[in-house]
Amino acid sequence: MRVIANHALCQGHARCEDLCPEVFATDAVEGKVVIVQEEVPAALEDKVRLAVRNCPEGALRVAKSGPAEGAA
Amino acid sequence: MTLLFQPSPPDHVPPERMVDFDMFHIPEGVSDPAEIWHDLVRRGVPDIFYTPHNGGHWVFLRYEDIVEAYRDHSVFSTYQTPVPPIEPFPVVQPQGVDPPAHNVFRRLLAPMFTPTAVRGMMGELERRAAVLIDGFAERGACDFITDFAERYPTGTFLYLFGLPEERLDAFLALANTFFRSTDPAARAQNIGEIYAVLDQLFREKKRNPGNDIATQIVMARDENGAQHPWEDILNCGFLLFVAGLDTVTNTMAYIWRYLATTPAAQKHFRDRLDDPDGFLRGIEELMRINAVSNLFRRVTHDCEYRGVQFRRNDRVVLPNTVANRDPRVFKAPQVIDLDREVNVHLTFGVGPHRCIGSVLAKREVMVSLQQWLRRIPEFKLADEQPAGSVFGGSVMGFTALRLQWEVAAKRAAA
Ligand code: HEM
Ligand code: SF4
Numbered sequence: 001m002r003v004i005a006n007h008a009l010c011q012g013h014a015r016c017e018d019l020c021p022e023v024f025a026t027d028a029v030e031g032k033v034v035i036v037q038e039e040v041p042a043a044l045e046d047k048v049r050l051a052v053r054n055c056p057e058g059a060l061r062v063a064k065s066g067p068a069e070g071a072a
Numbered sequence: 073m074t075l076l077f078q079p080s081p082p083d084h085v086p087p088e089r090m091v092d093f094d095m096f097h098i099p100e101g102v103s104d105p106a107e108i109w110h111d112l113v114r115r116g117v118p119d120i121f122y123t124p125h126n127g128g129h130w131v132f133l134r135y136e137d138i139v140e141a142y143r144d145h146s147v148f149s150t151y152q153t154p155v156p157p158i159e160p161f162p163v164v165q166p167q168g169v170d171p172p173a174h175n176v177f178r179r180l181l182a183p184m185f186t187p188t189a190v191r192g193m194m195g196e197l198e199r200r201a202a203v204l205i206d207g208f209a210e211r212g213a214c215d216f217i218t219d220f221a222e223r224y225p226t227g228t229f230l231y232l233f234g235l236p237e238e239r240l241d242a243f244l245a246l247a248n249t250f251f252r253s254t255d256p257a258a259r260a261q262n263i264g265e266i267y268a269v270l271d272q273l274f275r276e277k278k279r280n281p282g283n284d285i286a287t288q289i290v291m292a293r294d295e296n297g298a299q300h301p302w303e304d305i306l307n308c309g310f311l312l313f314v315a316g317l318d319t320v321t322n323t324m325a326y327i328w329r330y331l332a333t334t335p336a337a338q339k340h341f342r343d344r345l346d347d348p349d350g351f352l353r354g355i356e357e358l359m360r361i362n363a364v365s366n367l368f369r370r371v372t373h374d375c376e377y378r379g380v381q382f383r384r385n386d387r388v389v390l391p392n393t394v395a396n397r398d399p400r401v402f403k404a405p406q407v408i409d410l411d412r413e414v415n416v417h418l419t420f421g422v423g424p425h426r427c428i429g430s431v432l433a434k435r436e437v438m439v440s441l442q443q444w445l446r447r448i449p450e451f452k453l454a455d456e457q458p459a460g461s462v463f464g465g466s467v468m469g470f471t472a473l474r475l476q477w478e479v480a481a482k483r484a485a486a
Contacts, residue, residue, distance in 0.1 A: 011426040014187050018352060018431075021187075028189075031182030031428070056416045057423075 001040045002063045003048050005033045009059035016060060019051040020044060039065060075159050077152040077370060077385050079129070084381045085122040093117075094125040095155075095366065095389060098464045105468040106393045109366075113394060120380050127156035129368075129387035135398035135418070137378065138390045141369050143423040145170045147377065148369035148388060150425060155368050155387050155466075162263070165308035167315070171424045176300070177308050180292050181428050184285055190431045193232070197435060200227050201443040209447045212479040213454060216328050217321065217472055222247070224440060225320035228432075229313065233273065234284030251318045252463075252471070270309040274302075285312070316429050319364060320436055322469025323419075326362035327437065330408075332453045332475055340410050342445050348438075354410035355438050360417035361408050363392035364467050367421065392418045393468075451477040 003023060012031040016024035022044055025034045040048045040062075052060040082090075093112065098105045112121075112133065119133040132138050141148040149170050154161050163169060166177035183189065204223055208214040226243050230236070235243075246269070249262040277287045289308055294300055331338050337354075344350040371386040395418045397405040403414075420427035427433070454474035461472040 011423065012182055012186070012428075013420070013426060014431050017187050026186040026188065028183045028186060030179055031186050050413060053414045054416060056418070056426075 001042075001045050001048070002038050002065055003035060003040055003052065004038070004061050004063055005035055006059045006061075007032055009057045010055075011057050011059075013056055015054045015056065016051040019054060020047040023048050024051060033059065075157075077159055078157055079127060079385045079387055080383050082122055082124065082128050084383055089118050089121045089380070091117045091121045091123050091131075092125075093121075093123040093131070095123075095131075096126060096465050098462050103462065105462045105464045106363075108464060109391045109394050110397070113397075120378060127387065129155050129389050130382070131389045131391065133391070133394050135395040135401045138392070138395040138418060139422055140377075141388055141390055142367075142418075142421055142425070145424060147372055147375060147382075149372050150174075150369065153368040153370045153387065155389060157387070162307055162310060164311040164314075165304050167311055167425055168307075174424060176294065177304065178424070178428070180289065180300075181308070181312075184288060185428050185430075185432050187431050190435050193432070194435065194439070196231055197228065197439045198443060200224065200231070201440045202447075205443055205447050210479055213474065213476040215472055216475050217325055217470060220440070221321045221324040221328070221473075222317075224324070225317050225436060228320075228436060229316060232284060233286040233309075233312075234277065234282040235273065235286075247313070247317050250314065251467070266310060266313060267306055270306050270313070274305055274309065315427075316433065318467045318469070320433055322364045322467055323359070323362055323433070324437060324440065325470045325473050326364065327358045327441070328475065329453070329470070329473055330358065330362070332451055335450055335452075337408070337410065338445070338450055341441060345442060345445060350411075351442070352434070352438060353412070355434055355441070356415050356417070357408060357410050357412045359419045359434065359437075360396045360402075360412075360415055363396050363417065363419040364469055365419070365421075366391045366393075366466050366468070368466065392421070449477050451475050 010032045012026060012033070014026050016033055017026055023036055023040060025036050026032065027034045049062065052062055091112070095108070098108060102108065120130060120137065122128065122130050132141055150168055151163070151170055152159065152161055166174045166181070201224060204220055208219050214220065222244060223240065226247060227237070227240055230239055230243065246262065246266055249258060250266065253259050253262065273286055274290045278290045281287045281291060286309065290299070290305055292300060341351060341354055344354065367390040369388040369390065371382045371384055371388065373384050375382050396402070399405050401416065420430040452475070454476045457474055458472045461470050463469060463471065
């Protein structure tokens with residue numbers, strides 16, 4: 001599973017970082033999300049899904065593993 | 073003086089959307105000011121309605137419409153929005169400016185309040201909460217507002233702005249007049265005083281930079297390498313002063329009031345003192361249920377939204393407390409579920425103006441509750457509460473909240 005952020009939508013609530021700091025961080029320039037590891041380890045998949053559902057801006061989504069998917 | 077942003081008379085409002093509702097008036101006997109909003113929903117008023125009170129304004133009640141108003145600044149502006157209308161109104165930075173200009177101060181402030189930045193404040197936040205609570209723990213009672221909930225965020229402001237602790241009482245007095253006075257002359261003078269204090273502070277930080285937020289604001293450079301306009305710097309300081317005090321105070325008041333009447337919830341948090349994720353999940357739910365802010369927007373041009381006609385300069389009020397209990401979005405919205413997993417509440421707004429201080433605010437509440445539970449046993453509301461201690465408006469809350477608890481028998485040596 002991969003996780004993808006849409007920076008145009010992200011407003012830096014940091015709900016994602018609170019819920020799964022292993023995968024999400026907040027940058028020090030704009031205060032927006034940074035994906036620390038795009039390829040989500042199996043053990044973190046549930047936590048990442050929960051973070052995605054808790055993003056108030058709908059700025060996160062998950063996709064199947066692999067480089068091509070989600071590039072658009 | 074020509075007024076540029078006055079609403080027009082409501083002859084475009086159909087009678088079925090007219091509701092007699094005064095958001096500043098809490099009827100006698102109502103002990104929770106948010107109930108005047110929930111009562112509208114129970115009465116089944118239209119989910120977009122207009123009230124002639126306070127200069128006339130719309131109210132949105134659905135989560136989806138409230139989100140739309142937060143997001144679409146081309147229709148719903150934050151520039152010159154006060155309800156009731158006052159002109160000219162200080163253009164606070166960045167809240168009172170629409171994108172893209174808004175981004176200048178947003179980008180300046182946002183990095184100072186990220187989770188990483190707030191982690192660096194934690195030691196001081198904990199120490200400050202502990203000192204305040206130790207001051208009254210042995211007394212077995214306190215007025216939660218004056219003994220803690222006002223002092224704590226005001227002290228945090230001093231710390232972040234690099235101001236000495238001796239200024240606390242002066243700042244509390246300034247804030248109290250600002251938030252509670254209804255006398256226009258006293259208010260105008262008070263705003264002048266706050267700006268004078270900020271002016272002096274930023275000048276001092278420019279001469280003598282410190283490791284604090286005031287210094288970062290005054291030393292910041294715009295894209296041409298110049299200092300930001302002085303007026304904007306003051307308007308930014310002003311916003312930080314007003315945005316992070318009354319909101320935090322009353323959020324805490326709501327939360328402690330709920331805990332004082334719900335021993336099981338106290339236990340829930342006590343059992344999670346060593347489980348920060350579980351603790352924060354509970355705080356997030358209390359944030360949803362206790363959304364103290366009602367936000368204002370101004371319509372930028374005559375238009376139609378969801379079949380309703382709006383006129384330029386119409387005001388719109390967005391009650392987060394109602395959005396946060398919308399059954400279309402939240403499962404069992406009236407239930408306080410301290411383990412709620414999906415919780416996209418709007419307590420801190422959404423979209424371009426979403427609260428910059430939300431991480432700090434949540435950590436302030438979390439740290440305070442942790443320090444409190446470590447020092448104070450099960451607590452409850454005191455039997456006597458002062459009359460008339462609730463207020464409505466753009467921030468809702470309490471002017472007094474007396475709590476009490478049992479104190480362990482005095483140590484033998486005493
Ligand atoms: C529980 C406490 C708090 C609540 C409920 C709250 C709520 C809000 C809301 C709803 C907004 C959106 C305003 C709008 O859309 O017009 C906002 C904006 C803002 N808040 Fe907070 N806030 C809280 C604490 C704080 C704190 C502690 C700070 C201090 C850093 C702060 C700083 C700001 C700033 C700077 C903005 C303007 C952001 C912008 O316009 O881009 N807030 N807050
Ligand atoms: S929760 Fe959503 S909006 Fe907030 S920082 Fe994460 S991705 Fe961005």
